[in-house]
Amino acid sequence: MAAKRQKKASSKQSPDRKTMNSSKSNKTFGLVLPVGILGIALAAAFVAQQPQHNDASLPILNSSSRPQPIVELMSADLASQYEISNPEDISPYVKYLEGPPIHQRRDRAMGARFRSFCPFPLTMWWDNGTPEGVYSGFIKPHGDSSTNTYTSHTFHFRRQDTGEQVASFTMNDDTFLYIIGPLEGDSKTLESKRYKDTLAEIQFLKKYHKENGVPWLSHYPRPPPVVFMYPADFPGQVHKVRSFIGYHDDNGVQQNTPVDFNITVISAKPKVLLIKNLLSKYEIDHIISKGVKVVKGSMVGSGANGFASNTRTSENGWIKRKSSEILDKVYYRFGDVLGMTDEQLQDDTRGGIIENLQFVRYLKDQKYDAHHDFGNTGTIYQRFSTLLIYLMVPEKGGGTSFPKAFNGQGISVKPSAGDAVLFYSMLEDGNGDDMSLHSGMPVESGLKYVCNLWSWDPLRTL
Numbered sequence: 001m002a003a004k005r006q007k008k009a010s011s012k013q014s015p016d017r018k019t020m021n022s023s024k025s026n027k028t029f030g031l032v033l034p035v036g037i038l039g040i041a042l043a044a045a046f047v048a049q050q051p052q053h054n055d056a057s058l059p060i061l062n063s064s065s066r067p068q069p070i071v072e073l074m075s076a077d078l079a080s081q082y083e084i085s086n087p088e089d090i091s092p093y094v095k096y097l098e099g100p101p102i103h104q105r106r107d108r109a110m111g112a113r114f115r116s117f118c119p120f121p122l123t124m125w126w127d128n129g130t131p132e133g134v135y136s137g138f139i140k141p142h143g144d145s146s147t148n149t150y151t152s153h154t155f156h157f158r159r160q161d162t163g164e165q166v167a168s169f170t171m172n173d174d175t176f177l178y179i180i181g182p183l184e185g186d187s188k189t190l191e192s193k194r195y196k197d198t199l200a201e202i203q204f205l206k207k208y209h210k211e212n213g214v215p216w217l218s219h220y221p222r223p224p225p226v227v228f229m230y231p232a233d234f235p236g237q238v239h240k241v242r243s244f245i246g247y248h249d250d251n252g253v254q255q256n257t258p259v260d261f262n263i264t265v266i267s268a269k270p271k272v273l274l275i276k277n278l279l280s281k282y283e284i285d286h287i288i289s290k291g292v293k294v295v296k297g298s299m300v301g302s303g304a305n306g307f308a309s310n311t312r313t314s315e316n317g318w319i320k321r322k323s324s325e326i327l328d329k330v331y332y333r334f335g336d337v338l339g340m341t342d343e344q345l346q347d348d349t350r351g352g353i354i355e356n357l358q359f360v361r362y363l364k365d366q367k368y369d370a371h372h373d374f375g376n377t378g379t380i381y382q383r384f385s386t387l388l389i390y391l392m393v394p395e396k397g398g399g400t401s402f403p404k405a406f407n408g409q410g411i412s413v414k415p416s417a418g419d420a421v422l423f424y425s426m427l428e429d430g431n432g433d434d435m436s437l438h439s440g441m442p443v444e445s446g447l448k449y450v451c452n453l454w455s456w457d458p459l460r461t462l
Contacts, residue, residue, distance in 0.1 A: 084236035360440075
């Protein structure tokens with residue numbers, strides 16, 4: 001497909017765009033926001049005056065100072081000038097996936113939720129044709145769970161104590177919430193508020209799917225997110241951020257030169273954005289040196305309920321923000337491109353919304369099959385975004401795929417070392433985005449290192 005026409009920005013400022021220049025007055029049109037008020041100001045179309053910085057003498061960063069970035073958002077009204085219909089024309093790092101669109105495949109990837117009304121714990125087993133099946137998770141008494149799966153797959157649920165099977169479901173993409181129980185004669189549960197609320201939720205799910213064409217996968221009810229989200233109105237849309245958190249040079253010395261980022265939308269559904277050169281070479285090597293010390297076999301699921309699975313064969317580990325002064329400073333740059341406040345950018349306090357930095361290693365043939373980064377926690381607290389940073393790029397394979405992008409044709413992204421892919425697990429109405437399904441594609445040759453920073457909305461609970 002040919003790309004729609006692209007106009008280069010002229011030297012004259014457009015009323016929809018604002019040139020970032022820290023040495024000039026900001027009394028011009030456009031949406032230029034200090035990061036601390038991004039979420040509120042965006043909705044109100046608030047235009048803020050930026051603090052002035054002298055590029056030659058930026059303040060030395062410490063734990064109590066963070067120069068605010070300058071942010072410029074491209075208007076949706078510019079779609080006719082800048083939209084690109086073919087993702088391969090946006091960046092050489094983006095490719096269409098091979099094969100038919102996902103809706104033409106017999107086994108289509110989907111997210112499914114399960115709710116138990118049984119008074120005992122359950123184990124979940126995928127039916128792979130063997131007598132026992134493949135262990136796929138655990139549900140506590142009267143608990144909730146979720147999984148990524150495929151249409152036509154069947155799951156059996158058994159009592160953890162006796163092994164007795166209590167329910168079986170074959171997945172289809174018209175049903176996304178599967179109910180287990182109540183037990184026969186359990187009138188108390190049938191009259192409970194949770195069970196009656198679930199019946200109302202099922203009606204909501206059917207109505208939402210009919211009206212929107214996508215499943216509701218978040219907790220119900222759930223309000224819209226409060227954390228800042230970049231507009232992703234069309235592929236080719238470019239937002240600009242000037243960060244005053246300089247790179248660390250080859251000697252590990254942080255520079256005072258500000259860093260300008262073009263944050264390019266490569267997919268609008270799901271919302272996927274490419275950020276070039278987020279890290280310097282020294283910062284990449286620093287994270288790798290810390291990550292290789294903590295990697296071990298990756299698990300599926302979270303916490304005590306995690307388990308090994310052949311759907312995820314990589315190795316991973318976790319790095320705390322405060323584990324080094326360099327990483328602590330780099331996090332401020334992460335915050336600049338994510339639109340996060342200092343309070344949100346904490347991984348060790350109750351008010352923070354980010355997890356520890358996950359470091360992942362993929363050897364030859366290792367992968368992570370299609371999955372969502374969010375799950376059903378049984379509350380409104382849910383993963384919101386993923387900042388995925390490539391640290392070492394394999395010679396062949398090892399891209400990140402989004403199989404539901406571009407009407408199900410799907411795309412893969414494989415940027416350079418130091419580049420980041422930002423994508424959102426949540427829609428503007430608070431629903432988990434089913435189209436954010438993605439995979440770590442198998443490494444065919446070489447070694448792959450990535451790290452990712454997960455954020456939550458409205459607060460982190462894990």
